[in-house]
Structure formats: structure tokens, C-alpha cells
Amino acid sequence: MALRCYTPRVLVEVAVAAAVRGRFTYRVPSALAPGVSLGQRVAVPFGKSRRATGYVVGFPASAPDGIELRDVVEVLDPFPPFTPELVELLRWAEEYYLVPPGELLRAALPPGLNARRGEAGPARRGVEYAAPAEAAAGAAADPKALARAPAQRAVLEYLLARGRIPVEELRAAFPKGRPAVAALARRGLVRLETETPVARGALLPASAAAPVLTPAQAAALVELDAAAGTFQPFLLHGVTGSGKTEVYLQAIARARGAGKGALVLVPEIALTPQLAGRFRARFGDDVALMHSGLSDAERHAEWLRLRRGDARICVGVRSAIFAPVQDLAIIVVDEEHDPSFKQEDGPPYHARDLAVVRAKREDAVLVLGSATPSLETLENARAGRYRKLELPARVDDRPLPEVELVDLGRLRRGGVAKLPGLLAPQLSEAIARTLEASQQVILFLNRRGYETLVVCEVCGAEAQCTECAVSLTHHARRGILLCHYCGRTERMDARCPACGGVRYGVGVGTEQVEAAVRELFPAARVARLDRDVVTSADDTAAVLARFARRELDVLVGTQMVTKGHDFPGVTLVGVVLADTALALPDFRAAERTFQLLTQVAGRAGRGAEGGRVVVQTFNPRTPAIALAARHDYAAFAAGELDRRRTVGYPPFTRMMAARVEGSEDGARRSAEALAHAARPALGGEVAMLGPAPAAIERIRGRHRWHLLFRADGPKALFRVHAALARVAVRPPGGAAIRFDMDPYSMM
DNA sequence: AGCACGCCGACT
DNA sequence: GTCGGCGTGCTC
Numbered sequence A: 001m002a003l004r005c006y007t008p009r010v011l012v013e014v015a016v017a018a019a020v021r022g023r024f025t026y027r028v029p030s031a032l033a034p035g036v037s038l039g040q041r042v043a044v045p046f047g048k049s050r051r052a053t054g055y056v057v058g059f060p061a062s063a064p065d066g067i068e069l070r071d072v073v074e075v076l077d078p079f080p081p082f083t084p085e086l087v088e089l090l091r092w093a094e095e096y097y098l099v100p101p102g103e104l105l106r107a108a109l110p111p112g113l114n115a116r117r118g119e120a121g122p123a124r125r126g127v128e129y130a131a132p133a134e135a136a137a138g139a140a141a142d143p144k145a146l147a148r149a150p151a152q153r154a155v156l157e158y159l160l161a162r163g164r165i166p167v168e169e170l171r172a173a174f175p176k177g178r179p180a181v182a183a184l185a186r187r188g189l190v191r192l193e194t195e196t197p198v199a200r201g202a203l204l205p206a207s208a209a210a211p212v213l214t215p216a217q218a219a220a221l222v223e224l225d226a227a228a229g230t231f232q233p234f235l236l237h238g239v240t241g242s243g244k245t246e247v248y249l250q251a252i253a254r255a256r257g258a259g260k261g262a263l264v265l266v267p268e269i270a271l272t273p274q275l276a277g278r279f280r281a282r283f284g285d286d287v288a289l290m291h292s293g294l295s296d297a298e299r300h301a302e303w304l305r306l307r308r309g310d311a312r313i314c315v316g317v318r319s320a321i322f323a324p325v326q327d328l329a330i331i332v333v334d335e336e337h338d339p340s341f342k343q344e345d346g347p348p349y350h351a352r353d354l355a356v357v358r359a360k361r362e363d364a365v366l367v368l369g370s371a372t373p374s375l376e377t378l379e380n381a382r383a384g385r386y387r388k389l390e391l392p393a394r395v396d397d398r399p400l401p402e403v404e405l406v407d408l409g410r411l412r413r414g415g416v417a418k419l420p421g422l423l424a425p426q427l428s429e430a431i432a433r434t435l436e437a438s439q440q441v442i443l444f445l446n447r448r449g450y451e452t453l454v455v456c457e458v459c460g461a462e463a464q465c466t467e468c469a470v471s472l473t474h475h476a477r478r479g480i481l482l483c484h485y486c487g488r489t490e491r492m493d494a495r496c497p498a499c500g501g502v503r504y505g506v507g508v509g510t511e512q513v514e515a516a517v518r519e520l521f522p523a524a525r526v527a528r529l530d531r532d533v534v535t536s537a538d539d540t541a542a543v544l545a546r547f548a549r550r551e552l553d554v555l556v557g558t559q560m561v562t563k564g565h566d567f568p569g570v571t572l573v574g575v576v577l578a579d580t581a582l583a584l585p586d587f588r589a590a591e592r593t594f595q596l597l598t599q600v601a602g603r604a605g606r607g608a609e610g611g612r613v614v615v616q617t618f619n620p621r622t623p624a625i626a627l628a629a630r631h632d633y634a635a636f637a638a639g640e641l642d643r644r645r646t647v648g649y650p651p652f653t654r655m656m657a658a659r660v661e662g663s664e665d666g667a668r669r670s671a672e673a674l675a676h677a678a679r680p681a682l683g684g685e686v687a688m689l690g691p692a693p694a695a696i697e698r699i700r701g702r703h704r705w706h707l708l709f710r711a712d713g714p715k716a717l718f719r720v721h722a723a724l725a726r727v728a729v730r731p732p733g734g735a736a737i738r739f740d741m742d743p744y745s746m747m
Numbered sequence B: 001a002g003c004a005c006g007c008c009g010a011c012t
Numbered sequence C: 001g002t003c004g005g006c007g008t009g010c011t012c
Helices: A084-096 A103-108 A111-116 A136-141 A150-162 A167-173 A178-186 A215-226 A244-257 A273-286 A296-308 A318-322 A351-361 A375-382 A408-413 A425-436 A510-520 A537-548 A589-601 A623-629 A633-647 A664-682 A714-729
Strands: A011-016 A023-027 A041-045 A051-058 A127-132 A190-195 A232-238 A261-265 A287-290 A313-316 A328-334 A365-370 A387-391 A402-407 A440-444 A451-456 A473-475 A480-482 A489-491 A503-508 A526-529 A554-557 A570-575 A612-617 A654-662 A687-699 A702-711 A736-741
Touching: A011 A041, A023 A041, A023 A051, A051 A084, A051 A103, A084 A103, A084 A318, A084 A351, A103 A318, A127 A150, A136 A150, A150 A178, A150 A190, A178 A190, A215 A232, A215 A244, A215 A387, A232 A244, A232 A375, A244 A261, A244 A273, A244 A328, A244 A365, A261 A318, A261 A351, A273 A287, A273 A313, A287 A296, A313 A318, A318 A351, A328 A351, A351 A365, A375 A633, A402 A408, A402 A425, A402 A623, A425 A440, A425 A510, A425 A570, A425 A612, A510 A526, A510 A554, A526 A537, A570 A589, A589 A612, A589 A623, A589 A633, A612 A623, A623 A633, A654 A664, A654 A714, A664 A687, A664 A702, A664 A714, A702 A714, A714 A736
Parallel strands: A232 A365, A232 A387, A261 A313, A261 A328, A287 A313, A328 A365, A402 A612, A440 A554, A440 A570, A526 A554, A570 A612
Antiparallel strands: A011 A023, A011 A051, A041 A051, A127 A190, A451 A473, A451 A503, A473 A480, A480 A489, A654 A702, A654 A736, A687 A702
């Protein structure tokens, strides 16, 4: 009976974008059938009197037994927002990162698209045409043939009159004619064809000339070239200022010359107009940008340009790993060690790791670039899984800046009790000399605010957030105490609310550094760059542009000042306190510190004048700091890899975190329930750490517990996860549980 | 996530 | 007696 005709898409597998684990099978009504393809968003009935948005992730041949199938209600986009390759990548990622089906598809779409509803655009590159087939005239002439299908008849008559026309025109003429056209095509009365346009590569404006490469750059490019068309991962290890970006640009130019596409991932704060401008200058409109500074509408527009093939190069942050670049030939991950490639809020995934997966699936060359490669990537290169390319020298053979360590502990023991803005004499003298020479200074401190802690000198009470288990930061200019986790503010009172005693602040932040610099150097033009001063990408760009035009002498800031910018006027970089990242409860703390120091030191001496770096620290002998000062990545990495191997941490093991959040009682009970369910599944291969309250025990009034699992490979971790599934779906006491594969944040 | 079902405590 | 707490199951 079942006429399993070969018309495909009778059944679809739909990942429902609700927090429901599982994919569901639906029937496709024949009227909707032509519009349903892989990656399409659809509306489906779900549960009792509910409607859900879902994503088409497959076309099963048969339905599960004993279930009455329901019908797809509506197709939400005129064309699927994802390419089939992306659907497969997202499915893979959902499984690996333990994310419910559909959740990554939803997260991957630009918010503008999810909110609005897809805008018209062709499903394939090129122009689609419709033309009447041989039988059409006969059918139209026969009064009976289409008697009961007036819509089809109207379309057919239009087509007979106009001949072969773009489908776009037909859509305009018959806004609701989509099913009619599809029906006519099925009857063989209308032909639909796609005309692929000529490769656009040759038509591009090459406004910015490519500079001459150094021998090391040229050698790297030769290797990348030789790998074209195959999956081949490279680690491009180049010191700061060695010209990695130029290698990317030229490798991408080759890919474009072959008519193929490229994807470039950059860290969050690195996607400045400066970098974007370099790509735009070289490739013009062929570049689509994807970053958080764009409005929803802009992001949506960029996504569509890629999807249609109007732009073939995507430059973007983390989420751009899911950008619909056509015919991908090369993926570049710049500053591959950067932690912003790991998504922490929302479905957790690591864009750099997914870049490896995507490159493999699409036979693309992969370039992981960094001056301080992550130990994961280094180990992959060492084991021969990645090819290593080295750029050991800066362009024009400029030397790396000299780094001077200032031992704050010794200063303090020597009787220098208080340093205004924590600027030691060595550093403030260096600033003075730099300003005298009309050169520029960058001061880096990874902490916002004026003072990081406010304490009562009588009762010792510390100003704490009522909702979070953290101390409040004093922001002097705004006159407030601010919680950096939930954003709550309190008026800053010089007196202790508990006992009326006088309070004093401890711990220097960027605001205090800025104040100290202004006081010490009243003539200097000083600006600060952190999340307190700039709120948008545009603000950030404006400050950086003023600094680049040398309208500012000193730039004080957080990590925002460390990334990717090229300021030839900067001859002095001061690190106010190198130890902030060192104390974090995180096995990557040392690695992170080394990377930050190297990165910020690399801002100095990019011009002809050479450069100098002054690093203030209480731990001058700690390898992460001492070796960063000597620019000795190899020694640091070797030592740190040894340590990781000894204590059994990544890259030599894999980890999975279970993060629990809820009421005090619910979170604890859920964590215990998880541990209880996990124990029998550990099987001697998996080590369980915890359950324990998280490093920050409470955020926004929600109590937090962590469990960490560690094993030699992901397989055993998946097994543990499976054993936890039942508890995780409905944890006791209304808590919420999130799994995190390859976790970065230990907080 | 929602929504129904079902089984035990304190209330008009 | 029942109103309502939340534990459990289900959604194609």
C-alpha cells in the first residue's frame, strides 16, 4: 500500500530547538515538500497544543514504529540558512559537546535571522531559471488538464508567454506561487535550472598591493600552497610582529584565485577596524565580517552575502566557524591560543577545535597561527599531526623588545610601602623618558576599577555582593561599588555599613593607574581602554584610532590593549602587575600568564625606534614570567608540558565538567546525585574530582557546584555522561546542569 | 521547556 | 473531604 515513491522528503528528521533531547520525525505535506531541504527551519507541532521551531537535520527512510506522525506546519525560510556541510558539522558538534539537538543550529544562526524570519534568497549560488517544458503548451491548451489547479494554470500561462525567466521574477509575479511552480515541475510541465556564474576571483579589485615576503613567510606560503585542496593542518608559529597576517592574506588570495572560499577566525577583541580594514583593502567586498559589533540586521546581511556566494571570505569571531562560506579551501585561526575561541555562555564549543573538524570535512587547509601556541596545538604538532611552520624573526629584522622585571616584593621589603597606582620608580622613570622622546606608552593591567577590594579597618568586614560570593570593586569616578559578576552597584560609603568604621581600598585597577599617570605626568595625554570607558566596538575603535594618530601619549587598559594592534609609536609597554592571572584556580594559569605577557610585550617596538617592556611582579622567578621576559617560548612550553604530563592534565588527558546551578540545597543535592550516578561508570579509567562548590560559590543568588572528570580520551567521558543523563534531565531540587567538554574556565 | 499525571501534607 | 506541593514521564 505504502507508495514509498521516490519523491524524497516525505519524512523529515527535525531537531526541535527546545531543551528536549532528541530528534523527531515529521511528515511533510506535499505542498511544503519542495521547500524542505537540509538545514531548513520549520515550524512543527510539539507536545500538547504547542508549536516549536526546529531544524531539518535528515531525511529518514522510515518512521519509528508505533508513533502517529504529525505534519510540518510551515517552512520558515525561503531557502535553508545552512549548507548541508554545516548541518553535518553542527550535528557532529552537538554530539561532541553534549548539547541537545538543535541548540547549536539555533546558536549558530545570526540573531537577526532567528528573530526576523529568513529573507528571500536563492538556495544555490547562481541564478535559477524557470522555463516551460515541451508538454506545457498542450497541457495549458487542454481545458481539463489543469482545471482544478487555477494557480498552476496561471503560472504556466505566464511562463508560456515569457519563456525562460529567472525564478525571482516568477516569485514577484506570484508571491504565493511557490507550491504551484513546484507542482508544475513535478508534472514535468516546467523546467527549473540553475546557472552557475563564472568565478568571481578575477573580477576583484586588488586595491592594496601585497608586500614582498620575507624568506620565512615565502617558505610558509609555499608549504600552504602545496597542501591546497587537501585537509592539512599547519601550526604557524611566528613571533609577534613576524607578519603572520600577510601569510594569511596571500594564502587566501591563492584560494580565491582558484575560485574557492576562505574563513578567518580571530579573537573577540582583535577584530578591530584595523584588521578588518586590511582584509577589506586586499579583497574588497569579497569579505564578510562577523562580530558582535554588528547590529542584528548587519550580521544577517553578511550571513546572506556568504550564503548566496556574493562574499567568499569570512572574517569573524568564534561563532563565524559556522558561517556559510561556499567551497571552503582554507581556514585560518589567528591567535589560536586565545581563550575567547571557547564559548562559555550558551552551548559550549571550541571554535579552534571545530575548525579542525570543519577543515577535515571540507578538505580545506587549516592554519593555526600564534606567537604562543596553546599546549594542545603544540603537542599536536610535536606528535606530527600538524605541520609546523616557523616565522622566527620580526619583519625588517626588528629585535624583540627588551623586557625588564621589577620585583615588587623586594621593593616592599626595601621599605617602599606604597606605590601610587602601583607604579614603581623604574616604570615611572621609563614613562617619563618615553614621553620626553615624544613616543607612546601602553600600560596593561588586567583589572578594572579603582580598587579591587574595600575593607573596614575597624571590624575587617569586606564589601561583598549580596547576590554573588565575590567582593565588590570600587569604581571611584562613578562613586560606586560594583559587582563584576552580576553588575549590581552600591553607593561607595567611606564608612563601614556594619560598624561605622573607616574603610580603605586594596588592590590596584586600571582606573587608579590612569589617575596616577595623570598626576605624575600632568602634561601627558592619557586615555583608558576597558569595558568601563568603552561600551561598543565603535567606541573602542575610536580610542584606538586616536592613539594610532598619536593624539594620545599613554594608553592604560585591560586585555583590550594587548591584541593585534600595530602602533609604531609605542616604544614602552608597562605591565603594572603580571601576577593577576597566575593566582586563578586553573591548570592553565601559567600558560595564560605567559601568553598575555608575550602578547602585550609584542606591542612594543613595532616601529623603527625599537622598544622596551617593564613588567612588575611579585613572582619574578616563576617560569611563566621569567621565560616570557626572555622571549623563550620553547623553554616555557617544554617545562609546562612536562608538568601537565606529570599531573595528568590536558593535552595529555581529556576533561569534562558538569556544572550545577540552583538553590543552596538543590545545587548540593544535584551535585551529589551526579556523583552517585557517575561512580559506577568511572570504571578505573575516569577520575572524578568533586563534587565541590565552584571557585565562585554563588552568582546572581544561584549556588554553584562543579564536578570534573578526567580520562585518557573522550570515549570514557561520553560513557560517564551517558550514565548521568537521567539525573541531568531533571536534577533534584530544580537545579540546572550543564556539561562542558574540554572545559576552559575552572571558575 | 511545558504540560499532565499521581501521590502525600495542611486548609476553607 | 480537596487544594496544591513537586517528582516522573512524554513530546514525532
